[in-house]
Amino acid sequence: MAITAQDVNKLRQMTGAGMMDCKKALTEADGDFDKAVDILRKQGQKVAAKRADNATSEGAVLISISEDGTNGKLIALACETEPVSNVEDFKNLAQSILDTAVATNAADKEALLASNMADGRPLTEHIVDLVGKLGEKLDVIAYENLTAEQVVAYTHSTGKLGVLVGFAGANGTDLTEIGKDVAMQIAAMKPVALDKDGVDAATMEREIEIGKDQARAEGKPEAMLEKIALGKLNKFYRENTLLNQDFVKDSSLTIRQLLEKTSKGLAITAFKRIVIGS
Numbered sequence: 001m002a003i004t005a006q007d008v009n010k011l012r013q014m015t016g017a018g019m020m021d022c023k024k025a026l027t028e029a030d031g032d033f034d035k036a037v038d039i040l041r042k043q044g045q046k047v048a049a050k051r052a053d054n055a056t057s058e059g060a061v062l063i064s065i066s067e068d069g070t071n072g073k074l075i076a077l078a079c080e081t082e083p084v085s086n087v088e089d090f091k092n093l094a095q096s097i098l099d100t101a102v103a104t105n106a107a108d109k110e111a112l113l114a115s116n117m118a119d120g121r122p123l124t125e126h127i128v129d130l131v132g133k134l135g136e137k138l139d140v141i142a143y144e145n146l147t148a149e150q151v152v153a154y155t156h157s158t159g160k161l162g163v164l165v166g167f168a169g170a171n172g173t174d175l176t177e178i179g180k181d182v183a184m185q186i187a188a189m190k191p192v193a194l195d196k197d198g199v200d201a202a203t204m205e206r207e208i209e210i211g212k213d214q215a216r217a218e219g220k221p222e223a224m225l226e227k228i229a230l231g232k233l234n235k236f237y238r239e240n241t242l243l244n245q246d247f248v249k250d251s252s253l254t255i256r257q258l259l260e261k262t263s264k265g266l267a268i269t270a271f272k273r274i275v276i277g278s
Helices: 005-015 019-028 035-049 088-104 109-113 123-132 176-189 199-218 222-240 255-262
Strands: 058-065 073-080 137-145 151-153 160-166 249-253 265-277
Touching: 005 019, 005 035, 005 123, 005 137, 019 035, 035 123, 058 088, 058 151, 058 160, 073 151, 073 160, 073 265, 088 109, 088 123, 088 137, 109 123, 109 137, 137 265, 151 176, 160 176, 176 255, 176 265, 199 222, 249 255, 255 265
Parallel strands: none
Antiparallel strands: 058 073, 073 137, 151 160, 160 265
């Protein structure tokens, strides 16, 4: 059957695919719109499979804080190139994924990816459809769901880095300023854990071995290597765990001291830092 411009435009409105892709799909489907939609979705699957190993170093980080301020959700939708990250369809999909996270209160990334979006279709299908349209790999590389007495968020101006910080023990203290300061500290200083107790064993062992190797290279006696390495490990804790880091806006205070100075009993319960790319 003859494929009219109106038919092509109708399919384009239904799927968001390009005009030529819509015309090809309708031609292949002999004008059957349902079959044409299936063809376009399969096209997205083919593109997704072909580009599965491609790097995704661009994208968008979006955050939502609940009205009562006790829950924060953060999603990171990544793509291959900056131009795609600026496409309206990409931005709309990222927002829809965040909206789905809020609506379903998904516990983790796996639960989020298994969710249906507002139209009843699986979230993963929406991603594959847009892959077919944009011709790039798209990937939800991170999702965080943080609950605390008060959650503060920060999104860097690039739109590719986001932070959630959970606080407890505020006792009515306004955390607007200190919350932002701590979130920006996390964004800039990249702490690996809240305190030294949160550093995993593999990281500790690696830092100890690095310390021994450095001391050995400096000609230190073998009997002193363990002691020297433990000293370097303590330095690692000071520089890489949030509560022990110097506050970037006032190096006379650690973050732990900043909290105590702000309000006795104020504590950070958890933080999440997500970045797309390096």
